[in-house]
Amino acid sequence: xxxxxxxxxxxxxxxxxxxxxxxxxxxxxxxxxxxxxxxxxxxxxxxxxxxxxxxxxxxxxxxxxxxxxxxxxxxxxxxxxxxxxxxxxxxxxxxxxxxxxxxxxxxxxxxxxxx
Amino acid sequence: xxxxxxxxxxxxxxxxxxxxxxxxxxxxxxxxxxxxxxxxxxxxxxxxxxxxxxxxxxxxxxxxxxxxxxxxxxxxxxxxxxxxxxxxxxxxxxxxxxxxxxxxxxxxxxxxxx
Numbered sequence: 448x449x450x451x452x453x454x455x456x457x458x459x460x461x462x463x464x465x466x467x468x469x470x471x472x473x474x475x476x477x478x479x480x481x482x483x484x485x486x487x488x489x490x491x492x493x494x495x496x497x498x499x500x501x502x503x504x505x506x507x508x509x510x511x512x513x514x515x516x517x518x519x520x521x522x523x524x525x526x527x528x529x530x531x532x533x534x535x536x537x538x539x540x541x542x543x544x545x546x547x548x549x550x551x552x553x554x555x556x557x558x559x560x561x562x
Numbered sequence: 563x564x565x566x567x568x569x570x571x572x573x574x575x576x577x578x579x580x581x582x583x584x585x586x587x588x589x590x591x592x593x594x595x596x597x598x599x600x601x602x603x604x605x606x607x608x609x610x611x612x613x614x615x616x617x618x619x620x621x622x623x624x625x626x627x628x629x630x631x632x633x634x635x636x637x638x639x640x641x642x643x644x645x646x647x648x649x650x651x652x653x654x655x656x657x658x659x660x661x662x663x664x665x666x667x668x669x670x671x672x673x674x675x676x
Contacts, residue, residue: 449606478662490653492663503662537607539664551664553599553607 450474453538453554461562465526468557472519472540478502479521480541480551481513485534496521497542528561535559564589566656568667575644576675583639583670585654591615593659596630596637601651601669613637644674 450473460466472479481493492505496515507513510528515521525532535558539551565588575581587596598610611621613630621628625645629638641648651671655664 449609480663482664489668490655490664490666492665495662497662505663535605539607551597552609555604555606558605 449552449554451538451540451552451554453536453557455557456555457558457560459560459562460528462528462530464528464561465524466528466559468523468525468536468538468559470521470523470538470540470554472521472538472542473552475543476540476552477519477542478540479515479519480539481507481521481523482537482539482553483534484537484556485531490537493523525559530561533559533561564591564594564656564658564665566654566665566667568652568654568670570670571668572671572673574673574675577646578643580640580642581644581672581674583641583652583654583672585637585639585667587635587637587654587656589656589658591658595657595659597655597657597664598628598637598639599653599655599666601653603650607653610639641672644672646674646676648672649674 452471454469477498480495484490493507494513495503499515513523535556537556539553541551567586594615596613600608625642627640651669653669654667
């Protein structure tokens with residue numbers, strides 16, 4: 448058990464809908480990262496938050512947004528969903544230093560299926 | 563730009579054989595970190611090792627060993643006396659100093675046959 452909790456584990460939704468994925472980092476970690484794993488793109492970094500503020504951005508679509516709350520949990524919002532958004536979405540946490548990547552521990556992922 | 567290449571897409575061996583997974587990376591950073599993760603069939607990503615660019619000592623953990631060679635930009639992973647439970651997809655990843663994101667290779671699917 449990595450200590451990073453993601454909910455839900457599975458999500459099936461229709462095209463055009465909006466979903467929210469939730470992540471609770473390991474105790475003491477201040478950084479939260481979101482990654483997308485798809486068959487064609489592999490594991491891609493989406494976005495990082497550190498102590499509530501956006502720290503780094505990767506290949507995140509404009510239809511996607513994220514935030515980190517004062518209790519350090521994070522949410523990834525995916526809207527206007529398309530079939531191609533079907534993927535495994537991972538959250539990872541590390542910290543407390545934002546300047547380098549310590550051992551990044553990953554949650555079990557949320558498998559999103561858009562039908 | 564940073565890049566990680568895992569040239570072996572799939573490897574299949576018989577139990578108890580030794581197997582080496584290759585990882586080659588590209589970066590312009592002088593300080594960087596290399597990682598290996600395991601993704602078993604259940605889907606989670608399991609952290610195996612982190613190595614910084616200043617530490618070229620090889621590391622051994624039980625049946626696992628890692629060979630870091632800066633001269634060839636490689637960070638290879640060897641499993642000795644493989645077991646069926648080692649079957650998984652293995653990812654090599656890279657992160658630069660100050661760049662928080664992990665850049666992953668495409669992964670190597672390892673199948674250990676009984």
